[in-house]
Amino acid sequence: MFTGLHDAELPNVVFMMADDYGYGDVGYNGGPADTPNLDAMAAGPNTLHLNRYYSGGPVCSPTRGTVLTGRNHNRYCIWTANAGSNKDDFVVPEKMPLPPTEVTIPELLKPLGYESAIFGKWHLGDVKAVPGGNKKWNVSHPGMHGFNEWLVTERSAQNYNLNCACYNNTKHLCALGHYSTPPPCYNYYTIHDPKVGLETLPHPVQGDDSHYIVDLFTEFLNKTLLQEKKPFFIYLPFHAVHIRYIASLGYIERYMGKNYTQDEIDYYGSISAMDDAVGRVRAILKKFNVSENTMLWFTSDNGPLKSSPGRTNGLRGWKTELYEGGVRVPGLIEWPTMIKKNTVSDFPVVSSDLLPTLCDILSIKEPSDRPIDGVSILPLLKGEASFRNSSIKWAFDIHDNFDGLYHAAISNDQYKVFARYALGKVKSAQLYDLLNDVGETTDISAKNPEVFEALKKELEDWRLSVHTSAKDKVQCLGLS
C-alpha cells in the first residue's frame, strides 16, 4: 500500500474518455448495458454529474483536439477525423494532424512538475516517425505535444485483441482466439523513455483494450508516484464502443440468453469491460492514496453511431451531427478535495473547458496569443455557479474543409441555434429551447426573434474568428 509520499497539493488529473458512447448508453441514464462502476461514480458523494456535458466536436479527432488545446478544432484545421493511418504516405488536407504550434495541457502543466501520459486512442495524427520513411509533418505523436509517456493507437481499433485483424463477419472467431488472418500488428506504438527515442515496433496487445489501458495506467502510477513522486495528468481514451466493438468471452456471457442480437451483445459487453476498467481506475487511485486530490473525469468523444445499438434517449441526431444526440454525452467529475457533495447539474460543460479549468485551478496563464474557446468551470466545481453565462459553439463538415457547406451551432444555458451554412452564409437556421424541448423538435425562432438574432450574430462573429485562426494555420502549414 502506498502511504502518501506524493507531496504536493497540486491535484492530479485523470481524464477518461469513451469513444462513440451515447448519452443513453450509460446505466445511470437507463442504458441496457450494466455499468455498476459508472453508476457508483455518478452517485458518489464527491461527484459532479453533468447532465449537459458536450463533446467539442461530433466525431473523434475534433473532440480530441478540443480536450488538449481548449480550442475549437477548426481553428487548427482538424476538420474531421484525421487520417491517423500508416497507409497514408501523403498529407490529406481535410485530415489534418494536431499542429505542433498548438499549446496543450501537458505542455502547460510541465513547468509545475507534472508528468503526463496517454494510454489508448490518440487520433490526432500519425505516431510513427519511421526512420527513412516519407512521412512529413503529418506525424504528430503525443511526445510532440508534451506527453512524457504513451502507448497509443493512431485511430479507432477494435476494443478486443487490438492487433488482430477482424471483420464483422469473422469477429466472433476472434473472440474465441481464432484469427481469420494473421494479426497485422499495425496499431500500437510505444515510447517509454524519451532518451531512447521513438520506438517504432508494434506493441502486441491481447485482451480487452480497456483493461490493458488500466494496466498501463497502474504501471505509470507505480513509476510516477512511488519513484518520482510527481503530480500527474493521465489521459485514458478507451476504444469502446467505436466500431469494431467486440466483447471478450466473459463479457459476451453476461448478455447471452436475453434476446439480444450478437451485435448488441458485443456492444453491451464492450461497455461492461470499459465499466470494469473505470472501477479499477477508481480503486487504484484509492490504493495509491491519491483519490482525494485527483480530479477524475469520465466523458465520451461524441454521440453514438446511428447504425450501432447506441442510444441517445430521444435526443435528436447521432454521431457526425450537431444536434444534441451528436454532442451531448455522459459527463462525470469526481474530486473529493474540491467537490463536497453529490450534485447533478444542468450547467453546460464542453470538452474544451478542461484546459482553461486546469489553468484556473493551478494559476497558470492561458495562452494569450490565440483565442481559447473553453471557459474555466472552477466556479461550478466549487459549487458557486449554477449558470454558465457564456455560449458553446460548434462547426462541422466532413467534406469541404470548412469553406463551403457545413453546420454550426451555438448553445447557451437555455437556447440553441442550429444553422446550415453555404458559401459563408447562413442558408437556414432554427432556434430551440433546450430546457423545454430537449429533443429539438420545435423551431421557436419566429416567436423569439431577439434571442434568435443575438445568438446568430454571436455565432457569426465566432465563425469569422475561427476562419481567421484557420487561415493562419493553413499558411503556416504551407497549404494556402
Ligand SMILES: [Ca+2]
Ligand atoms: Ca468517436
